[in-house]
Amino acid sequence: MPQYKLIYFDARGRAELTRWIFAYGGIDYVDERIKKEDWPERKKTIFRGKVPVLMVDDTTVPESRAIARYAAKLAGLYPDDNLDAALSDAICDKIADTATEIYKIRFSEKTEEEKKKEFEDDIYPTVMKPFLERLEKWLTGKEWFVPNKPQISWADLCISQTLGTMLDKVPEKLEPYPTVLAHVQKIREIPSIKNWIETSPQTPF
Numbered sequence: 480m481p482q483y484k485l486i487y488f489d490a491r492g493r494a495e496l497t498r499w500i501f502a503y504g505g506i507d508y509v510d511e512r513i514k515k516e517d518w519p520e521r522k523k524t525i526f527r528g529k530v531p532v533l534m535v536d537d538t539t540v541p542e543s544r545a546i547a548r549y550a551a552k553l554a555g556l557y558p559d560d561n562l563d564a565a566l567s568d569a570i571c572d573k574i575a576d577t578a579t580e581i582y583k584i585r586f587s588e589k590t591e592e593e594k595k596k597e598f599e600d601d602i603y604p605t606v607m608k609p610f611l612e613r614l615e616k617w618l619t620g621k622e623w624f625v626p627n628k629p630q631i632s633w634a635d636l637c638i639s640q641t642l643g644t645m646l647d648k649v650p651e652k653l654e655p656y657p658t659v660l661a662h663v664q665k666i667r668e669i670p671s672i673k674n675w676i677e678t679s680p681q682t683p684f
């Protein structure tokens with residue numbers, strides 16, 4: 480069994496989905512969280528100077544989506560049906576792209592008021608709302624996200640982890656989507672996930 484080390488900042492960000500997947504799979508790993516003040520020096524030692532990276536023994540795996548997909552395979556959360564796999568990739572890619580849009584605002588120089596306004600006037604109506612409407616329809620009548628061989632997959636964790644942040648910060652935005660909301664909550668109630676949420680470091684983002 481290789482040794483796994485996930486290297487990121489002390490934040491949920493682009494590493495949290497992989498942490499959920501490891502928690503679900505009961506997979507041992509080192510959760511290394513680089514302090515802000517240590518980053519300029521550490522950056523020089525990290526492949527392409529970007530995190531997250533996953534060390535698998537001495538091999539560095541970069542790119543958060545590739546890392547999460549690899550972790551999902553280890554945890555039995557990657558669909559073995561090819562079409563289900565493609566659909567799970569599609570939703571996780573879509574969510575990651577949306578998160579990138581949100582990060583652009585969050586880490587910009589704008590004031591908190593300006594960031595909030597940009598989310599309300601731009602990102603929410605043009606990106607989040609149409610996405611939530613489609614997801615509400617897709618999940619209606621389904622137990623899990625993938626349709627062909629229905630079973631839990633990393634797509635369900637991805638939906639719950641990302642939209643869970645929205646539930647914590649702007650719960651009213653999920654209220655019009657009861658099926659999505661129930662799905663987010665169902666995954667958060669899985670004992671291994673619930674335990675991770677309750678015991679993991681509390682960070683602002």
Ligand SMILES: N[C@@H](CCC(=O)N[C@@H](CS)C(=O)NCC(=O)O)C(=O)O
Binds near residue numbers: 531
């Ligand atoms: N496409 C990459 C993006 C990685 C990325 O931009 N990471 C940010 C943190 S979320 C980073 O390393 N920022 C520090 C820096 O660029 O110095 C991924 O998904 O992993």
